[in-house]
Amino acid sequence: MAPRTPRTRRFRQLAALPAVALLGTLSGTLALSGCSDPGAAAAGAQPATTAARNGVVYNTSPDQQRLRADKDPALAAKVPELINKDGKLTVATTAGSIPLSFHASDDKTPIGVELDIAQLVADKLGLELDVQVTSWENWPLKTQSGDFEAVFSNVGINAARVKLFDFSSYRAAYMGFEAKKGSSYDIKGSDDISGLKISVGSGTNQEKILIAWNKELEAKGKAPAVLQYYSSDADTILALSSGRTDLNIAPFPSVTYRENTREDLLVVGKVNAGWPSETLVAATTLKGNGLAPAITDALNSAIQDGSYGKVLERWGLSEEALPESKTVNEANFGTGK
CATH class of the missing domain: 3.40.190.10 (Periplasmic binding protein-like II)
Known part of the structure; x- marks a missing residue:
C-alpha cells in the first residue's frame, strides 16, 4: 500500500517543535519501548490455512471475512472532527509478526489480530478502515505528522511514550x-x-x-x-x-x-513486556488530539458485545483478553486509573 500524503491540516503545532529535540525524544522512545517484533514477515508464499495443535485453524489468506460491527452513532459522535472529516480511520501496522500483524498468503495483504481489532473499532466509530503498513522505526514520526491516526501493532505503554502519545489498552503484553x-x-x-x-x-x-x-x-x-x-x-x-x-x-x-x-x-x-513493571498493548494516537477516548469507548463496546472475545479466539489469543479498555495518557500513567 502506498504511503499517504501527509495531512497538513492536522496538528500544525508540531512545527513549533525543534526537529533535533523531536528526533532525539523519539529515538529514546524506541529504545525504551518497542513491543513488536520489527522483522519482516517470512519470505515466500504461505498456505491459506494452518491447523495448529491448540485447535485453532489460522486463516492466512487475503480473504479474511473479518468479524464486523455496526456503527454506533453515540460513539461516532465522539470522533474529533479532524479525524472524522475524510470518513476514514488511518491505521498503521508493521505486518511483521504472526499472528499479530503480518502479510497474508499473497505476500501483500496485511492481516492479523491487530487489524481485526482495528476493524471493530473503525466500524463502531462509523469510519472506513484504511490500513497503512510501515516499519517499526517510522510509525512514531508519521503519527506525529498526521499520516497515521492510530497504530495497532502490538505497541506497549510506557513512561517514554506517554510524553508523545495517548493509548487505548486492548491486550495483555x-x-x-x-x-x-x-x-x-x-x-x-x-x-x-x-x-x-x-x-x-x-x-x-x-x-x-x-x-x-x-x-x-x-x-x-x-x-x-x-x-x-x-x-x-x-x-x-x-x-x-x-x-x-x-x-x-x-x-x-x-x-x-x-x-x-x-x-x-x-x-x-x-x-x-514492561519488565520490571507491567504494561499493556494499546492503540496509539497522537497526544491530546481527542481520539483515544473514542477508541477506548469503541473497544469497550466490542468487549461488552462479545465481538472482541471472538476476534481473540479466532487467533488463539483468548488468554490475553482484557476485561476493560482504559485510556492511558501522561496525566494518569502509573496511577492505575
Whole structure:
C-alpha cells in the first residue's frame, strides 16, 4: 500500500517543535519501548490455512471475512472532527509478526489480530478502515505528522511514550522465549540466560529487557548473554532451528504460534513486556488530539458485545483478553486509573 500524503491540516503545532529535540525524544522512545517484533514477515508464499495443535485453524489468506460491527452513532459522535472529516480511520501496522500483524498468503495483504481489532473499532466509530503498513522505526514520526491516526501493532505503554502519545489498552503484553524442541531451558530471569546466544529485534522492548538482565549478570560477575540481530523473522527462526542461536525472544503470541504450528520449537519462558513493571498493548494516537477516548469507548463496546472475545479466539489469543479498555495518557500513567 502506498504511503499517504501527509495531512497538513492536522496538528500544525508540531512545527513549533525543534526537529533535533523531536528526533532525539523519539529515538529514546524506541529504545525504551518497542513491543513488536520489527522483522519482516517470512519470505515466500504461505498456505491459506494452518491447523495448529491448540485447535485453532489460522486463516492466512487475503480473504479474511473479518468479524464486523455496526456503527454506533453515540460513539461516532465522539470522533474529533479532524479525524472524522475524510470518513476514514488511518491505521498503521508493521505486518511483521504472526499472528499479530503480518502479510497474508499473497505476500501483500496485511492481516492479523491487530487489524481485526482495528476493524471493530473503525466500524463502531462509523469510519472506513484504511490500513497503512510501515516499519517499526517510522510509525512514531508519521503519527506525529498526521499520516497515521492510530497504530495497532502490538505497541506497549510506557513512561517514554506517554510524553508523545495517548493509548487505548486492548491486550495483555508479554514476551516469550523460544528454543529448539528438546531444550531444557526454563527462562525466568537474568541468571537463566547467562552465556547464551539470544536473537532479539533491535530497538524493541525485548532488547531493553535483555540489556537490563545482562547488566544484572555483569554485576554478579557472570557471563552476559550474547545478543544477535537478524533482518527478518525467517532469518531469526532459521538461526534458532539450526542451532546458531540458543534462544529467541519475541512477542508471546508469535512464539506460541510457532510452538503450535511447527515440530521443532517450543516456548521456554515468559516475561511481561514492561519488565520490571507491567504494561499493556494499546492503540496509539497522537497526544491530546481527542481520539483515544473514542477508541477506548469503541473497544469497550466490542468487549461488552462479545465481538472482541471472538476476534481473540479466532487467533488463539483468548488468554490475553482484557476485561476493560482504559485510556492511558501522561496525566494518569502509573496511577492505575
